[in-house]
Amino acid sequence: MDLTIFNAVIAVVIAIAFAAANAAYLVLAERRGAGRIQRRPGPNVNLFGLLQPPADGIKLMTKQLMIPGGADKALFMVAPVLAMAPAIMSFVTIPFSNTIVAHSMNVGVLMIFAFASFGGMAILLAGWGSRNKYGVMAAVRAVSQNISYEVPMLITVITIVMMTGTMNLHEIASLQSGGFWNWNIFPVSMSDGFMLQPLMPISFLIFFICSLAETNRAPFDLGEAESELVAGFHTEYGSMGFGLFFMGEYANIVIGASLITILFLGGWGCPFGLYPGVWWFLLKIYLLIFSFIWIRWTFPRTTIYGLLNLSWKILIPISLFNLLLTAGLLKVF
């Protein structure tokens, strides 16, 4: 399929709609989940709280956009857009099923990581632009966190790319079709022959932890640690500026869950090889997002030193050894 201007526009509109709908209703899911875990009801007025997201949206959109005095206006305005736009662009290359993909790129994995790297820039500009000491502190923290967790994440992705021999997300998912034992999380066989990779569960675990950290989710949400930094990098943001940061965060969560699903959990395939399709994909990403929510409200926030030590002293050495051993095993089998 050629990517013409019109197709691109349609793809972007669908991506924005999907991201916005997810952002709105994942907030509700998050609050309901938090309520359940903390033994309180959560937002439950009007159809189990289903009208809460539109009400929140109207409230955010009608609020006045305030720019604090002394802030860098241009950077202050650009930062929320920079948080949201790359996340939407990443949706373009994610295959939701064998046929539903806006633009299947040969460098799909790279593209998602390239656009994800804009997120750090957005947080930096937001923290600095709002001219707030909490903002700057949070920006420095969030960016050091993003940089340190990008390293083990990319090293882990290399194991997948070595095993599949492609960076096209569609092909990576297609290679895992046929059932649970073909998935990259515990590959015993692949569609093109026998294959044993006992180290892939380690890759999966590292990737899962890193995607929690990269999306700034608790227990790694030191960029917005409310107990010490008010609200972190978005302290000064109100109305839709804050709304865009929030939507960007949830869009990133959906992208992270999609990436885990495609790289490790067989994409749109069924564990028993029955009726592969977009429904399996959505089921898997929402189960993963549920586990993200579950982890967020179960574990307390770590400290910044614990966080950075986890990456540099534990995850990076393990992922490097994992890479070497996987390369060796690929030669043996």
Add this chain to the structure above:
Amino acid sequence: MNLMDTINSMLPSVLTADGLAGIADEAAGVVFLVICAITLIGGIIACNSERLVRAVAGLAVCFVGVAAIYFFLNSPFVAMMQILIYVGAVCITIAFAIMLAAPEDNKKHGPAGPLSGPLGLITAGLVTFGMIGLGLKTEFIAIPKINMGSVKLIGVQLLTTYSMVFELVSIVLLIAIIGSLVIARHGRSK
């Protein structure tokens, strides 16, 4: 059934992919000029901004423009690497360093170097003249497309034909690491 084909079949013919393809071909030149403009504007912001953080933001815009040029030249791999390395790593590291090192907003105006006066103007003029001359005199030959930007072929080329360049790049990185260690050690002993 492809989703996009379904959507296309429901539209009036002017708006279909074929109808737009012709316009897209003619628009290619305009797109190229827009990308060049974005790159240049980013570069100008990076050089002339009073605040260092804004200069870094301008640099990021410039890098994205360059990545767009690579993408336009049908080399998505290089474009993505450009964004991943230059925006995701270089710009963020620079901004990080500014935040940790320089709490004051404004750029420090040091003493102007010898290239800031008429000498600078002459240098700029010579460079511009040379570039214009090169651009006008050179015959631009369309080199046949080697591959579809396949990562495997790029890797093979890097490790065979261009292995020398590849090794030299790693030496540059090594020098940067040693340099930063030397500077950090100097700071530590004070």
